[in-house]
Amino acid sequence: MARTLQIKADLSELLARQGVRVTRQRLEVLAELSRERDDVTAQVLWRRLRERDSQTGLATVYRTLALLADKGVVDTLSHHGTELCYRLCTESHHHHLVCSSCHRVVEVEQCGLGNWLDTVTAQHGFVATDHRVEITGLCRACR
Amino acid sequence: MARTLQIKADLSELLARQGVRVTRQRLEVLAELSRERDDVTAQVLWRRLRERDSQTGLATVYRTLALLADKGVVDTLSHHGTELCYRLCTESHHHHLVCSSCHRVVEVEQCGLGNWLDTVTAQHGFVATDHRVEITGLCRACR
DNA sequence: TTTAGTGCAAAAGTTTTGCATGGTC
DNA sequence: GACCATGCAAAACTTTTGCACTAAA
Numbered sequence: 158m159a160r161t162l163q164i165k166a167d168l169s170e171l172l173a174r175q176g177v178r179v180t181r182q183r184l185e186v187l188a189e190l191s192r193e194r195d196d197v198t199a200q201v202l203w204r205r206l207r208e209r210d211s212q213t214g215l216a217t218v219y220r221t222l223a224l225l226a227d228k229g230v231v232d233t234l235s236h237h238g239t240e241l242c243y244r245l246c247t248e249s250h251h252h253h254l255v256c257s258s259c260h261r262v263v264e265v266e267q268c269g270l271g272n273w274l275d276t277v278t279a280q281h282g283f284v285a286t287d288h289r290v291e292i293t294g295l296c297r298a299c300r
Numbered sequence: 301m302a303r304t305l306q307i308k309a310d311l312s313e314l315l316a317r318q319g320v321r322v323t324r325q326r327l328e329v330l331a332e333l334s335r336e337r338d339d340v341t342a343q344v345l346w347r348r349l350r351e352r353d354s355q356t357g358l359a360t361v362y363r364t365l366a367l368l369a370d371k372g373v374v375d376t377l378s379h380h381g382t383e384l385c386y387r388l389c390t391e392s393h394h395h396h397l398v399c400s401s402c403h404r405v406v407e408v409e410q411c412g413l414g415n416w417l418d419t420v421t422a423q424h425g426f427v428a429t430d431h432r433v434e435i436t437g438l439c440r441a442c443r
Numbered sequence: 444t445t446t447a448g449t450g451c452a453a454a455a456g457t458t459t460t461g462c463a464t465g466g467t468c
Numbered sequence: 469g470a471c472c473a474t475g476c477a478a479a480a481c482t483t484t485t486g487c488a489c490t491a492a493a
Contacts, residue, residue, distance in 0.1 A: 178447060178492055200482070214450045219483065221448095241378075254426055263424050273412025274435065281406050282440030283397055290433050292417065297425030321467055321472060343457075357475045362458060364473095 175228045182213045186221045187230075187245070195262045196234050196242035234262070234291065252290040258299035265292075318371045325356045329364045330373075330388070338405045339377050339385035377405070377434065395433040401442035408435075 168187045172179045189205055190197070197205070203218045222243050225231040232246045234253065247264060254263040270288060278285045311330045315322045332348055333340070340348070346361045365386050368374040375389040377396065390407060397406040413431065421428045 180448065180492075182449070198482090212450085215482095216451080216484075217449055254421065254424055256426070257429065263426075265420050265424070267416070267420065269416025269420065270412060270433070273410075277408050277410065277412065278397065278435060278437060281397055281408070283399070283406070283435070283437040284443060285435050285437040286400065287437070288433065288435040290413070290431065292421060292426070292428050292431040294421060294426040294428035294430070300427060323467075323473065325474070341457090355475085358457095359459075359476080360474055 171230065175230065177224065177228075182217050183221050183224075185211050185213055186218060186225075190231065190243065190245040193244070195260050196244040198242055202243070252292070254292045254294065254296075256296035256299055257293050258295055261296050261298075263296075314373065318373065320367065320371070325360050326364050326367075328354050328356055329361060329368075333374065333386065333388040336387070338403050339387040341385050345386070395435070397435045397437065397439075399439040399442055400436050401438055404439050404441075406439075 168184050168191070169179045171187065172183055177183070185206055186202065189202055189209075193202075199215070199219050199222050202222070203213070203215045206213050206218070222231065226233050226243065230245070231243045232253075234242045234244060234255070244262060247266075249266065250268060252265045252268060254265055255261070268290075270290070274285060274288060311327050311334070312322045314330065315326055320326075328349060329345065332345055332352075336345075342358070342362050342365050345365070346356070346358045349356050349361070365374065369376050369386065373388070374386045375396075377385045377387060377398070387405060390409075392409065393411060394407045394409050395411060397408055398404070411433075413433070417428060417431060
């Protein structure tokens with residue numbers, strides 16, 4: 158209870174920090190994302206909200222996720238085929254380990270690219286602005 | 301001319317090697333992919349084919365790309381938002397350097413993950429089956 | 444009070460599917 | 469000849485948009 162209020166305050170602050178308005182709908186989307194262990198599509202997230210009797214519309218879910226992705230508050234992944242998946246992430250640089258069987262997603266804080274990244278981009282005349290590593294495999298439970 | 305025939309023979313062989321039937325439509329999709337410097341969506345590829353007066357249907361393009369992706373003959377990328385992009389790739393392990401301005405895609409043959417990959421997956425109890433690195437930046441021409 | 448955000452329903456766009464027909468092996 | 473592949477059109481989905489209304493700052 159006290160904890161729920163605490164989380165809500167955190168999420169409000171998170172939104173405020175991005176310079177956008179704090180609305181019930183955005184808080185609901187964030188709260189739902191923070192409950193998800195793994196990644197979800199906009200459609201799935203919306204269904205979860207409905208199950209909780211939220212009145213938030215699907216269009217708002219799309220708009221909110223796009224906004225949050227733009228601000229860097231959520232990450233987008235797209236491992237399984239065509240639809241985009243969203244996930245609330247830690248703010249620091251990190252990468253993902255994805256289980257191909259259960260879709261469990263683990264964040265990895267370290268980044269092993271370092272020198273290689275510099276070498277390779279320089280070789281091709283690129284200036285890297287971002288990079289992502291997605292490692293697919295089987296988690297302990299699924300092997 | 302002789303070169304065109306040569307390419308066609310190569311592509312036929314490529315299909316045969318996958319154990320699937322060699323059809324006009326599949327050859328056209330492969331030929332179009334081999335002409336693309338960068339990546340394309342199913343929709344774009346189909347439009348290109350139409351411009352060449354191909355009769356190949358959109359559904360066939362989707363079915364063919366899915367088949368080729370499944371066989372590992374093409375790679376799928378999904379950098380810009382929602383739709384999947386396809387690209388004919390070299391068969392060896394490689395990664396991509398993508399220009400965020402012009403969408404130019406450069407394949408990088410070396411892979412700098414090596415030890416880090418092993419360490420990180422072991423740490424989390426995963427067995428890695430695959431991984432992809434996508435480096436985004438600006439190419440020489442776009443800076 | 445001003446302006447950004449939302450809901451709804453419609454539109455746009457993408458991908459998949461069923462089924463009769465045609466082509467490869 | 470057997471069976472896989474295709475075309476077409478319909479269906480199923482996903483995502484975006486216009487606009488009147490609501491709520492945050």
